[in-house]
Amino acid sequence: MKKILLISTLLISLSSISYSDNHYPITRDSQLMIARGKIAYQNNCVSCHQVNLSGAENWKGVDEDGHRKAPPLNGTGHTWHHDDETLHKIIKYGLVGIISDYEGKMGAFGDKLNDKDIDSVLAYIKSFWPDDYYKHQINLSK
Numbered sequence: 096m097k098k099i100l101l102i103s104t105l106l107i108s109l110s111s112i113s114y115s116d117n118h119y120p121i122t123r124d125s126q127l128m129i130a131r132g133k134i135a136y137q138n139n140c141v142s143c144h145q146v147n148l149s150g151a152e153n154w155k156g157v158d159e160d161g162h163r164k165a166p167p168l169n170g171t172g173h174t175w176h177h178d179d180e181t182l183h184k185i186i187k188y189g190l191v192g193i194i195s196d197y198e199g200k201m202g203a204f205g206d207k208l209n210d211k212d213i214d215s216v217l218a219y220i221k222s223f224w225p226d227d228y229y230k231h232q233i234n235l236s237k
């Protein structure tokens with residue numbers, strides 16, 4: 096009996112490992128993932144979204160080229176209205192790869208970041224969100 100219990104516990108934990116391997120919802124439970132995401136964020140996103148994820152100043156306006164400015168990712172904007180699949184795609188393919196005729200500045204990072212890096216960046220971003228937005232977005236991503 097004990098053996099059966101052990102095996103089924105093992106199977107359950109194995110299936111949850113493969114589930115969490117690059118799939119949704121992405122949680123903020125792993126400190127390791129958040130730390131990895133922070134590095135990727137600092138190397139690739141800070142120039143526009145800022146070090147504290149607050150986005151460009153007056154982000155609702157447009158820049159000197161008439162393009163939209165980088166929005167905050169820290170929960171004060173609307174990033175948490177998008178599910179994980181959408182957010183992953185925005186980062187991997189850029190808005191340029193999703194919206195036809197897009198002329199803005201959010202480029203694609205698929206050549207610099209692999210899927211795991213992108214999910215880690217999302218875990219890092221989510222670590223800034225207030226609990227209720229986080230929970231809402233987790234439900235959205237299931």
Ligand code: HEC
Pocket residue numbers: 135136139140141142143144163164165166167168172173174175177182185186190199200201202204216
């Ligand atoms: C060159 C500037 C620039 C860089 C670098 C950049 N972004 Fe963006 N990002 C933008 C802009 C501008 C938008 C708004 C897009 C628009 O509406 O045209 C945006 C939008 C987004 C959105 C959608 C947010 C929302 O609330 O809808 C996400 C998510 C995002 N960026 C994540 C990232 C991540 C993660 C990185 C780094 C891997 C990154 N961005 C790097 C400029 C940038």
